[in-house]
Amino acid sequence: MKKWLSSVLVLMMLGTSLAACSSKEETATNSKNTESTNDTETSSKAVTYPIKTDKKLTYWGEINGNLIGVAATHEDVPFFRDWQKQTGVPLKFTAPPTGQVKEALNVMLASGDLPDMIEYNFLGDFPGGPEKAINDGYILKLNDLIDKHAPNLKKYLQDNPDVDKMVKTDSGSYYAFPFVRGDDFLRVFQGPIIRQDWLDELGLPVPETIDDWTKTLTAFKEKKGAKAPFAVVSKPRFFNESGNGAFLGAFGVTRGFYQEDGKIKFGPSESGFKEYLKLFRQWYADGLIDKNIATADSKALDGNMASGATGASVGNAGGGIGKWQPLVEGNDPKAVLVAAPYPVLNKGETPKFGQKHQAYASEGTVAISTSAKDPVLAVEMLDYGYSEEGRLFFNFGTEGVSYNMEDGYPKYTDLLMKNPDKLAPAQAISMYARGSYNGPFIQDKRYAEQFFALQTQRDAVGIWKNTDAAKYSLPPITPTPEESSEYATIMNDINTLVDEMTLKIILGQEPIDQYESYVNKMNSLHLDRAIAIQQAALDRYKAR
Amino acid sequence: MAKTQPAVGKQALGSAASTNRFIRDFRINKYLYLMMIPVVAYYLIFHYAPMYGALIAFKEYSPMKGILGSDWVGLKHFQDFFNSYYFWRILKNTIVISLYSLIFEFPAPIILALLINEVRSKSFKRVAQTITYMPYFISLVVICGIITDFTNADGIINTLFTYFGYDGQAMLQKPELFRPIYILSEIWQRIGWESIIYIAALMSIDVEQYEAARMDGASRLKQMFYITLPGILPTISIMLILRMGNLLNVGFEKIILLYNPITYETADVISSFVYRKGLLEFGWSYSSAVGLFNSVINLALLVTANYVSRKVNKNSLW
Numbered sequence: 001m002k003k004w005l006s007s008v009l010v011l012m013m014l015g016t017s018l019a020a021c022s023s024k025e026e027t028a029t030n031s032k033n034t035e036s037t038n039d040t041e042t043s044s045k046a047v048t049y050p051i052k053t054d055k056k057l058t059y060w061g062e063i064n065g066n067l068i069g070v071a072a073t074h075e076d077v078p079f080f081r082d083w084q085k086q087t088g089v090p091l092k093f094t095a096p097p098t099g100q101v102k103e104a105l106n107v108m109l110a111s112g113d114l115p116d117m118i119e120y121n122f123l124g125d126f127p128g129g130p131e132k133a134i135n136d137g138y139i140l141k142l143n144d145l146i147d148k149h150a151p152n153l154k155k156y157l158q159d160n161p162d163v164d165k166m167v168k169t170d171s172g173s174y175y176a177f178p179f180v181r182g183d184d185f186l187r188v189f190q191g192p193i194i195r196q197d198w199l200d201e202l203g204l205p206v207p208e209t210i211d212d213w214t215k216t217l218t219a220f221k222e223k224k225g226a227k228a229p230f231a232v233v234s235k236p237r238f239f240n241e242s243g244n245g246a247f248l249g250a251f252g253v254t255r256g257f258y259q260e261d262g263k264i265k266f267g268p269s270e271s272g273f274k275e276y277l278k279l280f281r282q283w284y285a286d287g288l289i290d291k292n293i294a295t296a297d298s299k300a301l302d303g304n305m306a307s308g309a310t311g312a313s314v315g316n317a318g319g320g321i322g323k324w325q326p327l328v329e330g331n332d333p334k335a336v337l338v339a340a341p342y343p344v345l346n347k348g349e350t351p352k353f354g355q356k357h358q359a360y361a362s363e364g365t366v367a368i369s370t371s372a373k374d375p376v377l378a379v380e381m382l383d384y385g386y387s388e389e390g391r392l393f394f395n396f397g398t399e400g401v402s403y404n405m406e407d408g409y410p411k412y413t414d415l416l417m418k419n420p421d422k423l424a425p426a427q428a429i430s431m432y433a434r435g436s437y438n439g440p441f442i443q444d445k446r447y448a449e450q451f452f453a454l455q456t457q458r459d460a461v462g463i464w465k466n467t468d469a470a471k472y473s474l475p476p477i478t479p480t481p482e483e484s485s486e487y488a489t490i491m492n493d494i495n496t497l498v499d500e501m502t503l504k505i506i507l508g509q510e511p512i513d514q515y516e517s518y519v520n521k522m523n524s525l526h527l528d529r530a531i532a533i534q535q536a537a538l539d540r541y542k543a544r
Numbered sequence: 545m546a547k548t549q550p551a552v553g554k555q556a557l558g559s560a561a562s563t564n565r566f567i568r569d570f571r572i573n574k575y576l577y578l579m580m581i582p583v584v585a586y587y588l589i590f591h592y593a594p595m596y597g598a599l600i601a602f603k604e605y606s607p608m609k610g611i612l613g614s615d616w617v618g619l620k621h622f623q624d625f626f627n628s629y630y631f632w633r634i635l636k637n638t639i640v641i642s643l644y645s646l647i648f649e650f651p652a653p654i655i656l657a658l659l660i661n662e663v664r665s666k667s668f669k670r671v672a673q674t675i676t677y678m679p680y681f682i683s684l685v686v687i688c689g690i691i692t693d694f695t696n697a698d699g700i701i702n703t704l705f706t707y708f709g710y711d712g713q714a715m716l717q718k719p720e721l722f723r724p725i726y727i728l729s730e731i732w733q734r735i736g737w738e739s740i741i742y743i744a745a746l747m748s749i750d751v752e753q754y755e756a757a758r759m760d761g762a763s764r765l766k767q768m769f770y771i772t773l774p775g776i777l778p779t780i781s782i783m784l785i786l787r788m789g790n791l792l793n794v795g796f797e798k799i800i801l802l803y804n805p806i807t808y809e810t811a812d813v814i815s816s817f818v819y820r821k822g823l824l825e826f827g828w829s830y831s832s833a834v835g836l837f838n839s840v841i842n843l844a845l846l847v848t849a850n851y852v853s854r855k856v857n858k859n860s861l862w
Contacts, residue, residue, distance in 0.1 A: 106826050112607045127826045137608035227698070238805060291697035292714045294804045370608070488825050493629045496820075499805030507717055507806060525629055 047149075047380045049389070050088025055374055057381070059091045060108065061119030061366070062101045064437045066430040070423060079432055082398050086390070089381040101125075109138060114369040116378050119439075122176055123362035127488055129478030130175035130367075139367040140375060142174040149379040152386035153177065156442065166360035166476050170540040176365035177382040177440035181357060184465075185445050190355035191464035192246055192340040193320050195311040195328070196456075198224055206340050209347050210250050210279060213312075217288040220311040228290035230283065231310040235297045237495075238502050241314040245353025249467065250343045251275045252352045255498070257534050258472045262542075264535045268498045269522050274515045280506045294503055306331055312340070317457040318426055318436070325454060339460030342467050354467030362476060364438025385441030394441035397432035412450050425451060477537040490530045494522050601833040614829075621833035630817060638813040642791045644727050650787060652731045654780060657742035658768060673743070676736025688801035691729050692716060722807045726798070741783070742776055749775040781859040789846030792838045814838060 063071065074080040074093035084091050094115060096104030102125055108114065118139065122130040133139050146154055157164040160180075167178040181187050199206060199216070202223055207213045220229040233240045237255075245254045251272035257264055267273055283289045290296055290304065304310035306327040313320070321337050328335035342351040368378050384390040396403040396410040403410045412429065419428040429436040435447035452458045479487045501518040504510040570577055596611070601621060603614040625631065656676065663669050679687070694700050695715035702712025715721045753771050762770065796815035803811035814834060822831025854860035 103823055106823060109826070110607050110828060112610075127824075136606050234804065292717070294717045294806050295692055295696070295714060485825075485827075489624070489821075492821055492825065496630070496805070496808065500808050503717075503804070503806035509719070509806065 047383070049086060049384055049387075051377070051380060053089055053377060055377060056090040056092055057117065057372075057374070057378055058094065058115035059117045059119070060094045060096070060115040061117075063095045063098055064430050064434075065098055066426050066437065068098055070427050071431065077431055078401075079397065079430075079434060082393070082432075086393055087381045087384045089377060114138065114371045116369060116372040116374075117366050117382070118369055119364065119366045121363040122365065122367055123476050123478065128481055128484035129169070131169045131171065131173065131478060132481035132484055133367070134169075134173055134175055135481050137370050139175060139369055140372065142176070142368065142379070143172070145368075145375055145379045146174050149376050150177075150383035150386070152383050152390070156180070156386050160359075163359050165541075165544050166358060168544065169478065170480070170537070170544065172544070176367040177385070179361050179364040179438040179440065180442045181359050181361055182442040183445035185461060186443050186448055187357045187359065188355060188461050188465040189318065189357075190241060190244060190314070190316045190320070191342055191460065192312065192314050193324070193337050193460075194340045195220075196336040196338040197332070197334045198311050206338065208341055208344065210247075210343050210345055213343055214279075214283070214288070217283065217312065218286070221287055224308070224311060226311050227309040228292075228304050229288050229310065230312045231290035231293070231296060231301055231304045232314055233296055233298050233301050234293055238294065238499055238506075239314075241355075244355035245342070245351070245467075245469065245473075246314045246355075247279075247343055248273070248276050249351040249353030249469075250345050254353050254473070257474055257531075258353070259474055259538060260472060262538075264474075264531050264538055266522075266527060266531060268501070269519050269527060274512070277502065277505045277515060278512055281508060281512060284506050285508055289506075294507065302327060308332060308335075317452055317460045321454065321457050321460060322426065322452070323424075325456070336456065338456050339463040341463050351467045352469075352472050354464060354469045356465065356467065356469040356473065358476060360476060361438060364434075364440070366440045382440050385439065391442055391444060393433075394439060395433055395435035395444040395447045397429075402429075402432035410444075410446060417450070417453070425453060474534075474538065475541055477534070477541045479533050479537055483533050483536075487530055487533045490526050493525050494527060494530065497521055497525065598832060598836055600829050601836045603829055605829045605832075607828075617829070621830045622837065624830065625834050625837065630812065633809065634812050634814050634817045637810060638792055638794050638815075640810075641723060641726065641794050641813060644723055645730060646787060646791075648727050649731050649734070650784065652735050653737075653739035654742055654776075656735050657739040657746060657776075658772060660739070660743060661746045661772065662764065662768070673736060673739075677740065678736065679733045680737035682733070684797050685801060687729065687733060688798060691725065691802065695721075695725060716802060716804065717806050719807045719810045722803065722811045726802065726811075730798075742779060745776040745779040746772065777857065778859045781853050781857060782861065785846065785849045785853055785861055788849035789842050791845050792841050 059074075061074075063074065063077070067077065071077045074091075074095060080091070080093065096108075101120065105118075105120055105126075120126065122133050122139070126133050128136075130139075134141050157167070163178075163180055167176075168174055194206065194216075196206075198220060202219050204216055204219060205212070207216045217229040220226040232242075237243070242248050243255050248254055248267065253265075253267035253270045253272040253276065255267050257266055259265070280289065284293070290300075290310065292300060301310070301313065302324070305313065305324045308328070308331055313324075315321070315324070317339070321339070325335075325337050328337060342354040344351050366382055368375050368382075372378055385394050392399075392403075392410060396412065397416075399405060399410075401413070402416055403412050405411075412425075416428040416432060417425050419425070423431070426436055429447075429451065433447075434441065435444060436451055448461075449458070452461075478484070497518060501515070505512055505514060599611055600614065602616060602618060603611075604617050605611065605614045609615075660669055660672055663672070696702065697712050697714045699712075699714075701715065702710075705712055715725060749772065753775075754767055757767050757771055792814065794813045794815060796813070796819045799811055799813055799816045800819060803816065818831045818834045821827060822834070850860050850862065
């Protein structure tokens with residue numbers, strides 16, 4: 001604790017002294033930039049790539065989790081080398097440790113020594129949101145810069161006003177180059193997954209209602225000897241994927257905020273949540289849920305899947321079915337994993353929630369920092385991902401290497417799909433393109449059509465998309481910078497309480513009647529205030 | 545370090561005469577003083593200078609404004625911390641875990657050192673020492689992974705228990721088991737390493753004392769109680785005093801790697817709370833305030849323990 005504190009303090013010390021040294025130069029170069037912008041404003045509407053420049057820009061961003069163990073630095077990833085070639089702008093990369101981006105950003109900001117570009121989820125993971133990041137002077141408000149120097153992004157936003165509404169803050173500031181899921185097909189990718197071969201063997205249909213699920217899981221336990229019939233990851237929060245509403249959605253709630261008739265509601269304090277707790281408590285007592293549920297991480301889940309201890313879970317088409325199918329086959333050649341619909345209470349209902357992302361996913365977006373040496377050049381470089389050729393490059397990589405044009409359809413080569421170095425397609429694609437995760441570009445449906453190599457994966461999207469999530473889940477809203485710290489304090493305490501309540505009741509350490517007293521505690525922690533802040537944010541969003 | 549401090553302190557006392565003595569001493573030992581410069585500089589640069597940063601505990605720190613430029617908020621962060629919903633729980637957990645480790649973990653290396661001291665075979669001694677201090681060098685992340693695996697519902701410990709008819713449940717899902725798991729693994733990991741200092745102290749006990757005791761017919765147990773233990777008592781009290789100064793410092797790494805919401809009630813400590821709140825919410829000022837609070841309490845405890853020790857057994861840091 002003390003060591004950690006003092007190292008942070010040392011960093012701060014260093015940071016402030018550095019900032020003090022460099023601030024003068026910055027202002028000098030900045031003013032130069034604005035001058036040059038004015039000169040070239042009329043002529044440099046459309047840039048031709050590669051741009052001719054001898055300036056080297058700095059870029060801070062996480063290396064995607066797919067590449068753990070494959071590439072340690074950006075320099076090892078062909079995509080990032082080619083990106084510099086395509087845009088003509090040389091980049092110097094810094095990568096925070098994968099999975100600790102938030103902590104790393106925290107330390108970097110505290111040091112005051114910022115790179116030119118920062119790839120980060122400012123909407124979801126920056127305390128206080130993007131508006132605060134601009135007000136505190138970390139990143140630039142991009143409105144003018146996009147208007148003058150990013151013709152491709154500007155055109156896309158003009159053509160897609162719904163996306164435009166999402167990528168701005170309440171006050172209308174653009175803060176980053178967004179990651180846009182270009183097609184509905186790309187917005188649903190997660191849901192319940194189940195062993196089809198077990199169902200066939202037991203003569204059961206794919207479960208639809210909660211009762212079906214109870215019956216199915218019991219059969220898995222009794223007839224197939226599954227030790228953990230239903231298992232999920234619980235790091236960092238309990239039943240992580242339930243955040244999107246799996247199973248919870250059957251009871252009409254989620255784990256967080258949602259909207260109903262324009263009113264904000266908080267799932268855990270609604271009565272449906274109690275019903276959900278009751279069900280899972282029963283399941284746990286009956287041995288239908290993994291006994292290690294509270295400590296289960298993805299490695300434990302992979303192990304349970306592979307060994308046949310688990311027959312149902314909630315996961316992604318790519319990272320779930322795609323990852324587990326070869327694992328279960330290794331143990332049992334007949335094994336097949338398929339998607340199950342989001343459960344409902346009564347047959348024929350549509351579940352209220354399920355995973356469905358907005359067109360604008362806030363991860364993988366790139367902002368330009370206030371200490372950028374040449375913001376105009378950075379904007380011109382980042383705009384590449386929204387041009388015709390840039391979109392192909394980001395989604396599919398380099399023609400002739402990672403894809404070939406066949407009748408106007410960019411087809412991934414065998415280098416990616418059947419990698420000679422035994423890389424999984426998800427990993428190989430991430431080496432040559434960013435189609436399989438995110439970044440400053442528009443994602444192409446044709447990536448998913450090929451990435452989902454199995455028919456079961458492609459079918460999954462159709463099965464999972466049948467929810468009312470679009471109606472009830474919240475658009476990307478943020479509290480005002482003034483309210484943000486109050487909101488964060490309240491929600492930090494309340495979420496701790498919710499996690500505790502959920503686990504204690506489900507694992508049977510506290511009776512289900514305790515639910516009400518937990519709700520009372522939430523209220524005494526000023527849940528009403530948090531709801532009011534969210535409500536105001538939603539109203540502001542609607543008024544955009 | 546600790547041992548030389550009192551000497552320096554005594555020299556510094558006094559007035560003009562001592563200044564003269566200091567100059568003379570400096571002439572004689574100038575190379576020793578020269579060698580001390582890097583150490584002093586290290587403490588000044590890395591331990592004293594950053595204290596200036598503690599200022600931000602009283603400010604709303606924003607890196608872009610700098611430490612001096614940020615706005616003053618007085619004691620706001622301290623009040624927020626004391627009024628926080630979980631304050632009493634995390635304070636209690638911190639103190640309880642600390643006390644447990646003081647009661648159970650602190651004596652463990654002393655006992656081990658005494659045991660090793662009684663062993664006659666030199667080679668067995670060496671092997672035993674090496675084996676016991678090995679775990680100290682394993683990374684904490686790995687240790688916690690091992691603990692989680694071992695304590696799982698179908699982990700090795702529960703598998704053993706099932707032979708005695710006990711139906712295993714994941715131990716890290718039981719709040720009442722968190723502290724024992726934490727302390728026991730702590731002992732397992734640190735016992736060998738921490739016993740080194742006591743073994744060194746044992747070496748310095750005069751062998752003639754044992755010979756004399758044997759002549760008088762004292763048994764080995766009596767020798768241990770009347771010669772060995774008093775012989776290492778100064779070391780024990782110094783270690784205890786230092787330990788008191790860390791009472792509120794329960795490191796967050798191990799806690800975070802082992803706890804989960806169901807064990808928050810016994811596992812959540814100040815540092816893990818600050819990690820969740822300060823580091824993940826970018827509350828630099830808030831975490832500094834909590835850190836400062838911790839340090840002040842620790843300093844008070846250290847001074848008290850030192851005072852008591854000086855009164856009771858004449859051993860003290862200063």
